[in-house]
Structure formats: structure tokens, C-alpha cells
Amino acid sequence: MSRWRLTAMATATGVIVANLYYLQPLLHQIRGDFRVSTGAASALMTLTQVGYALGLVLVLPLGDLVRRRPLLVTIFVLAAAVMGVAGATHRFALFAALSLLVGLASVGAQTIVPLAADLAAPAQRGRTIAHVMTGLLIGVLMSRTFAGLVAQAAGWRAVYASATVMLLATAGVLAVAVPHEASRPRERYGALLAGTAQLLRLAPLRRRALYGALVFGAFNVAWTTLSFHLAAAPFHYSNAVIGLFGLFGVAGVTAANLAGHAADRHGTHWSSLAAAVLVTSAFVVMALGGTTLAGLAVGLVLLDAGMQGMQITNQSIIYELRPDARSRVNSVYMTCSFLGAAAGSLVSGQLYDAVGWTGDCWLGVALGVALVVPTARESLRRARRVSRAPGGVGPG
Secondary structure (H helix, E strand, C coil): CCHHHHHHHHHHHHHHHHHHCCCHHHHHHHHHHHCCCHHHHHHHHHHHHHHHHHHHHHCHHHHHCCCHHHHHHHHHHHHHHHHHHHHHCCCHHHHHHHHHHHHHHCCHHHHHHHHHHHHCCHHHHHHHHHHHHHHHHHHHHHHHHHHHHHHHHHCHHHHHHHHHHHHHHHHHHHHHHCCCCCCCCCCCHHHHHHHHHHHHHCHHHHHHHHHHHHHHHHHHHHHHHHHHHHHCCCCCCCHHHHHHHHHHHHHHHHHHHHHHHHHHHCCCHHHHHHHHHHHHHHHHHHHHHCCCHHHHHHHHHHHHHHHHHHHHHHHHHHCCCCHHHHHHHHHHHHHHHHHHHHHHHHHHHHHHHHHCHHHHHHHHHHHHHHHHHHHHHHHHHHHHHHHHCHHHCCCC
8 A cells, every 4th residue: 555545545535525515514505506405405414414325225235246446437427427417407306316326336446445445554554444444524514614615616517517527527536546356256236235234233333333323423413504504694704714613623634543543552442432532522513502612613623523434443343244245244333323423313304493503402312312321331340340350460
């Protein structure tokens, strides 16, 4: 794994995952353009995430079956085509259907992560995953800021046109950067999917998939309705300013790298609890101080740090469960995570229509508590096992 190859893969991950988040700062503008309700506009995020979950189920396992260089190039080209058409349509029903396909075609990000894990030396796997995830996080962060600034200058459709160009350029880079692989094991597609479902028998994978669903659900409770909150009183912010709020998530990049190093050096269970506490604290801060810039800023920093810390910890654990099936393990984990994300987006949009931003924040607190309880129980069990081991030393 050369440095330039790792950087190219990390950059590609950020470029394609951005497709999932361009919508968030644009929802209030798209709502006005298509003349639909807040609930209908919020449902676009749900459709995108459901599409991504379908891609994780149907496309991601192919990483264990076919050569990944042509697979990735094909995915990026298809993603470019879908984004281009979505940015050109003037019918809301068609745009909604294309939002589902945007999610489906954006699955390339999670195809790259297990590829990086396969190419990394075992002693550096956590740091390699963290490096690729840093690219992903920068894509998530900059997607919101980029979308807000471009939409302010040229309208939301220009965001989709720009994304189309970037995806096509990245497909060309991946055609060079991804190494050639030997023939993959011959297996029928149906058998591959059945084998993916059977991985749910692994208790650590089920547990980490639950944590992923809860943390992604909480994350999307905040970010799906944030643009509506910022466009309304007392803020009345423009698209450009709303997009800049994505930069508060830079704490997530730091958390991802710290979690990656911790996964290589220490145990991961206490870091899970710390991440869960950060997520819960974030929503308490935003519930109590959500009408002030400082309250939102602190809350979003805590939320992104907790979410990404949990994500890196989870992936460091699950990739060790079945080294021969990392794409399928990732498929199970990320499918559960994005179903949680879709549910968070759907419920938060309806709740915002009914009771506003504060109601969404208390929903986030509830999800955070639901995450703290099992991570605390798991950490305490692990601590008791360590204390009973000879010399007080046990596995992390």
C-alpha cells in the first residue's frame, strides 16, 4: 500500500460519499423549488439512505466475488450518470426516485474501505482504515459546505452538475490507482448474498451493527432537519452560511484518527462508551442551547466526534471477525447502520413538522441513552474479565 495509492483511495471515498449529504443543506431550497412540504423534502434523505442500504445489500458483497478495480470504476460512472440526471429534472416524483438511485450508486465508498483493510499490514490496519475514513469524513464535511456555497452562487442544480464532473474524474483516477487483483473465488451471486445474511450469526457483528444503527440514526436526526432550523427564526441563515455548519464536524476527523490509533494499541470497548456519551451530550447541549450559535456549534462538534469515534471502533472490530469476507461483513454492518440513518431521517422530519427542533434533540438524547446502556454494560463486563485474569491483564 503506497502513500499515493492510499491517498487516492481516501479521496475517492470522500468524493462518492458526498453524494449522500449534498441534500442536507439544500432541503429548504429544494422544498421551495418543487413546492412540497417539509416532510416530503425530508423524505428525500430517507430515500437516499434506503437506496444506500440496498446498495450495501446488493452491491457491496460483490467486492468478495469480482475484481474491485472494474467494479469501482463502474460504480463511479453510474453514480455520475444518476447525479447528472437528478440535477436536470424538474419533476419531484422523478427527483425522489433518482434520490433512491443516488444512494444505491454511492455504495462505492464502502467498497473501498474493506479493500484498504485487505491491502494493509495487520499491525497498521486500524490506522489504514482511519486514513481512508478521514477521506470519507472530509467528503461528508465538505459536501455540506460545498453544496451551500455553490447553491448560494448558482443554485442547487449546479451542485449536482459539479458532483457529476468530480465522479467521472475520480473514476479515471481509480482505474490507475487500484491494484490489479487475481481472479476472485467463483461463487454464485445468490449464494454470496445468502452467505452475507448468515454472518448475522456472529454475535460481535450483531452487537456492533446495533451500535451503528443507533449512532447513524442519531446523527441523521440532527443533520436532516438542521437546514430547516437554520433557515427559520431566530437565525434566517442563507444557503452559504448553512453549508458552513458542516465544518463543525472537523472534530470527527480528529476522533477518527484517535480511534484508529487506539484500535491498534489498546482495547476498543471503553472508546465505544466514550463515543456514546459524546453523542448523548451533544443532543442535551443542542436541546438546551439550540437557539444560540454557540449551543449548536458545541453540540455538532460533540456529535461528529462521538459518531466517528464509534464508527472507527466498530469497523476495527468487525474486520477481524472474517478476514476472508470483509466486504460482506461491511455489507451487514453498514446496511444496519443506514437503515438506522433512514429511520432517523424519516422520524426527525415528521417530528420537526409537529414540535420543532427541540423535539428532534430530545429524540437524539433518547437514541444516545439507548447507545450508552449496552456500551457501558459491555465495558464493565470486559473490565471484570480483565481484573480476574492473571496479573490483571486481559484482551482489549
